Amino acid sequence: MIWVAWRQQRLQFLVSALLIAAVGAVMVFYRFDAVSFMEDRGIAGCLRIGSDPCTSSAMAALSSEYKTYVSFLPMVLLCLPVLLGMFAGAPLFAREFEQGTHVFGLTQSVGRRRWWATKLLVGGGPVAVLMLFLGVIGVWALKPLNHVTRGPLLTPGFETQGLVLGAYTVLAFAIGVAAGMLFRNTLAAMAITLGLYLVVLLALGGGLRPHYFSPERTTGTVAQSTGESERGGKSWIPDDAWRVGSAYYDDEGRKVSFNPSGCDGTESIQSCLTKQGVRQQAAEYYPATRFWAFQTAESTAFLTVAAALLALSAWSLRRRVL
Amino acid sequence: MSTTDGVAALAAEGLGKRYKRGWALQNCTFELPRGRVSALVGPNGAGKSTLMALATGLLTPTAGAIRVLGDSPVSSGTHPRLAFLAQDKPLYRGFTVEEMLRAGSALNQEWDHTYARGLVESAGVPFHARISTLSGGQRTRVALAMALGRRPELIVLDEPLADLDPLAREEVMQALMAEVAETGMTVLLSSHVLADLEGICDHLLLLAGGRVRLAGDVEDLLAGHRLMIGPSQGAESRFPDEIVVESRSTQRQATVLVRGHAPAVMPGWEAHEPTLEELAMAHLRSARPAAGQGATAEVAAA
Numbered sequence: 001m002i003w004v005a006w007r008q009q010r011l012q013f014l015v016s017a018l019l020i021a022a023v024g025a026v027m028v029f030y031r032f033d034a035v036s037f038m039e040d041r042g043i044a045g046c047l048r049i050g051s052d053p054c055t056s057s058a059m060a061a062l063s064s065e066y067k068t069y070v071s072f073l074p075m076v077l078l079c080l081p082v083l084l085g086m087f088a089g090a091p092l093f094a095r096e097f098e099q100g101t102h103v104f105g106l107t108q109s110v111g112r113r114r115w116w117a118t119k120l121l122v123g124g125g126p127v128a129v130l131m132l133f134l135g136v137i138g139v140w141a142l143k144p145l146n147h148v149t150r151g152p153l154l155t156p157g158f159e160t161q162g163l164v165l166g167a168y169t170v171l172a173f174a175i176g177v178a179a180g181m182l183f184r185n186t187l188a189a190m191a192i193t194l195g196l197y198l199v200v201l202l203a204l205g206g207g208l209r210p211h212y213f214s215p216e217r218t219t220g221t222v223a224q225s226t227g228e229s230e231r232g233g234k235s236w237i238p239d240d241a242w243r244v245g246s247a248y249y250d251d252e253g254r255k256v257s258f259n260p261s262g263c264d265g266t267e268s269i270q271s272c273l274t275k276q277g278v279r280q281q282a283a284e285y286y287p288a289t290r291f292w293a294f295q296t297a298e299s300t301a302f303l304t305v306a307a308a309l310l311a312l313s314a315w316s317l318r319r320r321v322l
Numbered sequence: 323m324s325t326t327d328g329v330a331a332l333a334a335e336g337l338g339k340r341y342k343r344g345w346a347l348q349n350c351t352f353e354l355p356r357g358r359v360s361a362l363v364g365p366n367g368a369g370k371s372t373l374m375a376l377a378t379g380l381l382t383p384t385a386g387a388i389r390v391l392g393d394s395p396v397s398s399g400t401h402p403r404l405a406f407l408a409q410d411k412p413l414y415r416g417f418t419v420e421e422m423l424r425a426g427s428a429l430n431q432e433w434d435h436t437y438a439r440g441l442v443e444s445a446g447v448p449f450h451a452r453i454s455t456l457s458g459g460q461r462t463r464v465a466l467a468m469a470l471g472r473r474p475e476l477i478v479l480d481e482p483l484a485d486l487d488p489l490a491r492e493e494v495m496q497a498l499m500a501e502v503a504e505t506g507m508t509v510l511l512s513s514h515v516l517a518d519l520e521g522i523c524d525h526l527l528l529l530a531g532g533r534v535r536l537a538g539d540v541e542d543l544l545a546g547h548r549l550m551i552g553p554s555q556g557a558e559s560r561f562p563d564e565i566v567v568e569s570r571s572t573q574r575q576a577t578v579l580v581r582g583h584a585p586a587v588m589p590g591w592e593a594h595e596p597t598l599e600e601l602a603m604a605h606l607r608s609a610r611p612a613a614g615q616g617a618t619a620e621v622a623a624a
Contacts, residue, residue: 004425008414100412107378107406108429108472111398318397322380 001110005122012088013126019083020130023076024137030069031141037065038144047146048240063148070148074156077138081165082197084127085172090189092123093313094180106321116317120310124173132166151240152291158298159205162291167299167306172197174306174313181313204301210244212297215284219249225281226270237285245284250277329392331356331476331508332377336386339372345532346372350386352527352537354510356475359502361519361540362512363602364529370512371409373529374478377510378406391475402432405474409481411465415454419447419464426471438471445497459490463497470501476508483518491518516599528602530609536602544595550578552591561585568608579604 006013038044041061046054096102105115138161142149149157158164175196180189218237225236237243248258256277263272273281286294332354339347347369354360364370375381376388379395387394390401400406413422419442427433442449445463447456456464462482469477482498483491499522502509510527513519526543528536536543547567552560557576558569569578579596596604 001429003428004414007417007421007425011416099415100408100410101414102412103380103406103408104412104414104468105429106380107400107408108426109399109402109431110429113397322375 001114001118002122004105005119008119009088009092009123012091012123016084016088016127017130019080020127020134023080024134027073027134027138027141030066031144034062034066034144038062047143048151048238049147049235059147062145066145066148070145074160077160077165078156080134081131081168081172082194084131084169085174085176085193085197086190088123088127089173089176090180090193091186092119092177092180093317094184094186094189097180097184098186102321112317112321113314116314120177124170124177128166128170128173131169132163135162135165138162138165146240146288151238151242151288153240153242153286153288153294155205158209158291158294159201162295163299164295164302167302168197168201171200171302171306171309174309175200178309178313178316181316200302200305204298204305208301209294209298212294213286213290215244215286217282217284219280219282221280222270222273222278225283226268226273237283238287240288241285242288243283243285247282247284248273248278249280249282251279253280329356330354330389331358331391332510333389334373334376334386335388337373337376337383337388338385339369339376339381340384345384347376347529348385348532350529350532350534352534354508354525354527356508357506358525358539359499359509359523360511360525360527361516361523361598362510362527362529363516363519363606364512365606368529369532370529371480374406374480374510374512377478378404401476402430402472403475405469405472405477407465407469407477407479407482409484411461411482413453413461413465413468415452417453418450419453419456420449422453422464422468423449423471426468430472432473434471434473437473438467441467441470441497441501445493457490458486459493462486462490462494466494466498473505474507476510478510480512481514482511483513483515495522516602520598523598526598526602528605530606535605535609540598544598544601546581547596547601548580548583549594549596549600550576550580550588550591551594552576552578552588560588560591568604570607 035044038046041058042053043058043062046059046062048054049056049059093102096105106112139152142152142157142161146152152158152161159168172193176189176193179192179196180186183189183192220236248256250256258273258276258278260272262276263269267275330353334350334352337347337350338345346367350369350373362370362373372381376383377390377395378400379397382395390404393401395401414425417425423435423438423442426438427435439449442464445460445467447460447464451460453461453464466482469479479498483494486494495518498509501507511519511523524540526536526538526540527534550561552575554571554574554576557571557578561569561578561580565580565582567579567581569576571577579600
């Protein structure tokens, strides 16, 4: 059964593997390129703006050198899982139903469950492992560009490295499999994969991710929170942290609202805050060190949804094959 | 798996299958003895494919039970001694013939590779050809080899001859019957074309409207019916209703199929043993819903 499943998926797997390898090669190349660029400028090892030599002007030079790459890479990496789901997951069962070959496969001496599980593992396993590997390479490859990606927690830096790439791929694949099993039409399954994947990515990534853990909170005066120039360009909170909330307080510590559009553009943010009666500011943020905790939480969430979808496809197969 | 020789190759008892739109098969009881070549005959939608899918375990019965060589179909694969050839001969299109045979050996514990290869070879199908490039006849031969490679005791074929040209029909049937003669396996074969089955089948299973209308040994069935041909005037009152299967008449001549032996000598009437096709067609026509019967009555009255 394993040989049959492999033979059926061989082409898709080879194309996927080539695609993943190409993206991986580009990332590795840019890692070496960035490291040598930083050595040339004497800023080797600088992850964020800090004390000399990691000055804001040196880091700005790094940003301008690599911002094209850093803005282009996420487009590729965000598309890759859903493309793999559409081309490896959606046809896995849908095409069998379309061509009637499930009747052949299920009238041999192989049970339904084994047929399902083998096709699933052979069709999705290797691709998911490769994507996981790509994500781990990404952590290493994007490290020197930490400042350019604004840290590993912010979108799109977070989605393009680490464990989540594997989890995203598993989810996209599971959506394709379940849609293919339920609708028995490759094209419909591919369309559903694209749509549903985006919905889950936005719902979990956009809606749920800030709430996986409770953020750290810091409070300071307006001067403390805005005086970047006095700190050599260093932000009030680490500039690779993920800021998830702000609050403003007046003289008596009462919460007030701040309307950024009330600033006229010529004044500093500090004077604008003061003008609107803000004396103190609080920020909620996650430091970049929470990266792996977030990666694990997000991967777990995606894998849970994927498991539910695969269970749905197993139920559908058990209930009806013709 | 039981291989006790006394057990019927295929047996159904009160078998029924209901889909959302209604019963496809209802209250079917029959036995297909071993070593027979049985024709499964019926109009479209009679439940032939449903019956076959129930035997393979692809469908589960809504009511009653079906037994393959004494065992109930389970979801862990089709009975190892049953081979099924579906109507559209599903094979993996991207595979070569060689790879298809390898798939057969990978998907079955019991698989006679030499035998299956030999069947493909004698069909003259090149091993390196892709399935998608084969002609209809070649494809059927490969699919047949895939089914026979399992070394079945019971082979179930759903319209194996549909969409083949007359020459390919003959070749496929010859190839199948040669193996049947060799191995003594039981065959259940459905076809629209009754002429294809004449002289090949020794057992008949006639389905209409989801029910078994006729089941048994072909010789017994033929001997148990008489085709009466005589003048159409007064034909309808000649025979008692309970023995008439179907009667048709033209201006001059009436043709009546009756059960049992020909009634005592009737002047102007001739009695024949019906052919398989005449027998099957008469039963199928008589099983048609009221509209058909109405038409028959009108013709008879004219």
